[in-house]
Amino acid sequence: MDKPRLWTRDFISIAITNFLVFTAFFYLLVTLPIYAIQKLHGDESEAGLITTVFLIASILTRLFAGKWFEKAEKHVVFISSLLVLFTASILYFIPQSLTGLLILRFFHGIGFGMATTSTGAIVADLIPESRKGEGMGYYGLTLNLAMAIGPFLGLTVMQQTGTNVMFIINVFCALFALVAGLLVKLPKKASMPEKVIERKTNMKFGGYLENSAIPVSLVSAFFGMIYSGIISFVSIYAKEQSLVEAGGYFFVVYAVVLLISRPFTGKWYDLFGANIIIYPAILCFGVGTFLLSISNTSLLFLTSAAFIGVGWGTMFPSFQTIAIQVAPPKKKTLATATFLTIYDFGFGIGSFIFGIAAAKFNHGTLYFYCSFLIIIGIGIYYLLHGRKPSHSIVKS
Structure with missing residues (x-):
């Protein structure tokens, strides 16, 4: 057929x-x-x-x-x-x-x-x-x-x-x-x-959100706050470091690495479960942010883009997949909307906070501290979802 x-x-x-x-x-x-x-x-x-x-x-x-x-x-x-x-x-x-x-x-x-x-x-x-x-x-x-x-x-x-x-x-x-x-x-x-x-039910605010998707959505919002500082201000940071040309290629390297790694990370997610793929991805994201904070050459700057591409490029779709999988079959669409809404909120707040902090500290210092926040995020992920066994996911 x-x-x-x-x-x-x-x-x-x-x-x-x-x-x-x-x-x-x-x-x-x-x-x-x-x-x-x-x-x-x-x-x-x-x-x-x-x-x-x-x-x-x-x-x-x-x-x-x-x-x-x-x-x-x-x-x-x-x-x-x-x-x-x-x-x-x-x-x-x-x-x-x-x-x-x-x-x-x-x-x-x-x-x-x-x-x-x-x-x-x-x-x-x-x-x-x-x-x-x-x-x-x-x-x-x-x-x-x-x-x-x-x-x-x-x-x-x-x-x-x-x-x-x-x-x-x-x-x-x-x-x-x-x-x-x-x-x-x-x-x-x-x-x-x-x-x-x-x-x-829909007249209530709760009717706009899927409760089962909220924990992992909060995790994505936390990391999204950090990611917003990278994507919103990396071009300004590149100019500060006299890496203007490399700044333009940051997102190219990021996306190329993401596209190359996506098929493998997706298969590993299906084979071994979310935790096996997400914890290393968080570490890659943290390493990439740390390398970004000390970048003084184009090579180091673009290497940071590669690590961030693998890390964030694996984390974000994995979090979204979890949000959909934990929801009942009839609530998949609402779970997706819940995930994107909470993530966007974290991303937007992060961009504003990062902008305020950048007025007092240089971008390299902020990225340095952000790399440690990412490591703390491992614990947040564990508490909100990572400690749950794979069989707790609702299958469609």
């Missing part, structure tokens, strides 16, 4: 849309802090707030996105989110102050929260049930590619051109994402508004 088709026009279009949305996200994530400091004369705490405000808007939007799916078709919410992203991208030419930029970032974050929630819901409808794992694996690669291309493109453009070109490219990313999104057509059954099954 032939397998149902995976690589349909709709699946390819939604994958391209997701890639462009996240490319623009990472593109601005590494360039806007530099823009805020150099062009708008802000300090590093304000630069960190640029990311925090964006993610707060995204988190709040994601919490209520499920309700919007109940009242409107997924495709309507999806296209609306891409229109918000496109509009926000055009408006980046206007703000001449940090206050104006922060307001725009909040508006942009609303679109991002809508888009990432709706793309995740739509791609689940488009992938045949018998090829879910394969399809989601390919779909997840779009995020990995965006993680490499976005920062590299952003830093290269800032170094060789200027902010106007930087914002023009951002507009084109949003425009092409909208065009790709318009090509997506959902099956009729997937386009219908979802029924409200438990209205009383």
